[in-house]
Amino acid sequence: MNFEEKHCPHCGALLVENASFCPYCESVLIEKRPAEMPKPKRRRRITAALLLAAILVVTLTAVGFADHGKVIDAQGAELIYEADGQTFHLALSFESQGGAPFFGQPLFTVEVREDQVRGQVSSSRVFVDNGGGVAKKNEFLALVDHYEVMTTPCDGITLLQIDETCIPTNSNAAIEAIPSYHTEQLKEGEGNVIWTIYLKNGDTLRLRHTVKITRVPVVMLTENDYPMATIDDLNELLDTLAHEADRKSVYILQLPAVTYEGGLTMKNFCCDLVGSEGGTTFTGTVTIATRGIHPSNITNVRFMGDGTGIGLSASEGAFLHRCTFENWEIGAYGGLGSWVNATGCTFRGNGVGLWLDNRGGATCSGSYYGDSVYEDNGTAVRIAAMPGTETLDFNNCVFRGNGVNVENAAGYAVDLLQIVTADN
Template sequence: MSKKCIKCGEILPEDASFCPHCTTVQIEKKEIKTPRKWRKKAVIGVAGLAVAAVIGIAFSIYHRPEIYEGGAQITYTDKGKSYKVLLSFSEEGGMTGHAQGERTDTLAEGMNSALPCQLYVLNKDTGELAGEEFSKEVESCKVDTKPSEGSQKMEYVEPVYNESFPNAAYVSDINYVSDSGTNDIQWTLTMKNGDTIFLSTRLTIEKQPAVSYYAEDTPMETTEELNALLASIEEEASADTPVYLHLPAVTYDGDITFGDHVWSISGSKDGDAVTTFTGTVSIKGHDGNYADLSGINFEGKGGIGLDAYCLVLLTDCNFTGWDTAAVAQNGAWVNAMECTFANNTVGLKFNTSMAYGTAPNYVNNTFTDNGTAVCIDSLPGNEVIDFAGSVFSGNDTDIENKADHAVDTAKATFE
């Protein structure tokens, strides 16, 4: 057997390792490649991805949006801090961390009213109020009302920070009528980190049957007749019975006292005649009873026009000629809307250190040519007295705020 030289082509023995003619080595050189390390890198890469995936899953699970639901109170944890979040209709209860899961109120037949449903936040460890800090992490806050079977849906105002309740994070006014029945007040808070908080409280309104008196079928044309009617009401109707009086368009001379009931006292017009009081009208309701007066003139020659010892709501009433047109004595609050106070020494006066009910909105009133239009000697609570739409004209002093109570006149007019 023979082979040829790989270079010069001479015939060589089969086992020749070089060519004697050209001295060329007859073994072909093969390139030796450096071993690749891709397998090791791939293993490391796959392992790294696996670790990253595990870390990612753990991070995702740890920061996954959570749902908190617990009636009128929950404990919420965020960024290492724990908060007690609760609902209350009472400012005192909310500030001290006492949630209110349900409340029952009574309301006179045919009447309407409102309650502020308040959301409070406290640091769970210290018990200190933390509403401002907590609110910075809130994306949205919503309220809804869900009536029970046979009940009417209560109206509500979307929750906001309310200066009248400065310690609450949010407040929603719940409006209801005597036939509202039972509603669940449901709050939903969506946090910026994706968490959701559900809170709920229940409000029940029980209707109080009322008695009504009309001038058409009950004598009340004179002061004597009206006083006789009021005396019979005190004897025959319990203090928790609401009384509706529909007065004729006459003038009542002398002082008149309305006793301890919920009163709805409506005046009337007949040509130029209007229901008018020329003596002091005293309202003596106690322990949550109140009075609603509308369409009445108070015309005096000194003294006090309206002497209130409970919450009194005035609508479309006119006061003129009094030393003090209307005064809230201790335990009382006098609210006026669309009323006129003219030519009084003092128009509206507050002299109370406590009140069973409040109504801070004084909308569309006219205060003209008074010595002092509004005098605040003493007034409880944090409610901001809002005179939106009211006009102050020709008064020596528009508002004398001795108590330094919060007053908003931004939307009032001063002439």
């Protein structure tokens, strides 16, 4: 039998293959292995505790993600959300909507005059229905925990911010926000209004739409540019502009301190009238029929009547600032599709001071009617018909000696909480 040679690692003697002992140097050749010591009980407890902690971390993380809920980003002005067996259709709009179904408005264009760098944009509104003809405002609001509205800067808009947000009580919109703009160097551009709505169940809904600012050129005309001494001069100038003016521009007529015997008609182009401090007066009706281009601004002008007729008649939008209407059957009248707004004005001795009779569906151009004086009129303010759901704010107005302060046959929302009356 052949054996494989094996040498003693200690003395080098030749040994048999499986030898475990060297007879020459008496060395033991079996490899010694250290005995495995038993683990202390404390180490076992630490290991078990770490394992339990890891399980708890995984469990809590899973619960946390479950509580966080899902995020639905519409990347636009409309989305569909389902919860508790209900379907909610959310639509963002800058304009009032009569009723469900509601429609999203992804883009809203605001025309900003070159002489204005600040202003408010029409409210950004969240409308909710069931995806059809049923409004779901209250059902949706019951799910809302809180909400945020932010804006993003864009080229040309140095500041587009949110002035306030609210849950309106007099509107079919669920939530509203009022953005404002501030432009510099007559730039144009766009900015996004982004809504993030956090629900009580942890879900998050996000919608957005865009405000586009476009600039409107402004042309100033004075008596140094055209004759303006008489009513005939003015009518001739307005007739020329009606045929030759750029309809995209606003023309401002800086009027001298004279009394114009007769009436005036503005048509086919946007025209502002600015009176002089010495007293620019009209004794006849001033008519605004500018075909809905831009609202006209009438500033610091006196309208003096003889007890008959209308001082100012507008079938298009008009803003009246620091004007006086005295001794007319109707001081200022807004009819057809016009929205006439008056601030800081005086209405005295008229049959009706301010008559709002918009039956043409024009949207709100300005809801603040404050700081005016209504004195000794048969009816100070008559609201016969108005579109939209805004609240007309008459705060800081003085009502004195009128037969009726506010006649509101239209049932329009009116704020009279901070007016001054003869009884105060």
